[in-house]
Amino acid sequence: MYDAKNSQIKFYDDTINYVSFGYGNKNLVLIPGLNTERIKGKALQFAFYYRNFLRDYKVFIFDHKEHLNENYEISDMVEEIAYCIKKLNLDKVDVVGVSQGGMIAQLLAIDYPDIVDKLVLVATTSRNNPTTNKVVDRWIVLAENGKLQELQKNMIETVYSKGYIAKNKWLSILVQILFKPKLDQLDRFIVLARSCLKFDVFDKLDKIQAKTLVIGAALDQVIPVEFSNELAKKINCQKLIFDVCTQQTELNLSFDRAVLKHSFCRICKWIFGAL
Secondary structure (H helix, E strand, O other): OOOOEEEEEEEOOEEEEEEEEOOOOEEEEEEOOOOOOOOOOOHHHHHHHOHHHOOOEEEEEEOOOOOOOOOOOHHHHHHHHHHHHHHOOOOOEEEEEEOHHHHHHHHHHHHOOOOEEEEEEEOOOOEOOHHHHHHHHHHHHHHHOOOHHHHHHHHHHHHOOHHHHHHOOOHHHHHHHHOOOOHHHHHHHHHHHHHHHOOEOHHHHHHOOOEEEEEEEOOOOOOOHHHHHHHHHHHOOEEEEEOOOOHHHHOOOOOHHHHHHHHHHHHHHHHOOOO
């Protein structure tokens, strides 16, 4: 179904799991945001969720390599994705990066302009800032202390707006049922979270050659909307900001699944040249 496949690539002395799905002639790389989950074995789940892309694209989502050291950074993640793209002979790809995935996508477009054709940056920033640092630091402390339920609760309350939580009281129950990371996954989460705190490519943004769209949200509690505006201005590209006057911003769009679910049509239209 959906031509969904779970696969693996040898990465030097390590391995990278990835999923692929879709029937299109063009290649799309989706880069999710910071989370505690792994993608291994979830091709069908991702394909169903991102089914809006199935007809026009062959979609790829790459996990991080299996073994992470404490100095693992965004630049390492970029090297992995670039390696996978080349290994799979994908040629130029369109890229959608969300939150931390948007950080990875920026640096990928900067360091590998020959790989990235079109670029969508959702609820992300080109450099660390006090608001984001405070949120991520809190998540790191909770993870370090093994407070899984409190971490899940805090992430829900931070990445979703109060209005959305009030209307969807099932959300926290669903998260507790579906997302139960093991201790080693919390260790990975901490490493990945710390990489966000060191990220800064603001002075390199003028090197992005790909046609770019920036998407942000006025209610974003993790990455304030001014950083979406700053990003679009520095790149000199189109932007789409969801404000409190639109139905879509019942969501805090810093959460990658919420963003893509409610922005799919406009993202697709832009990628396909209709925006």
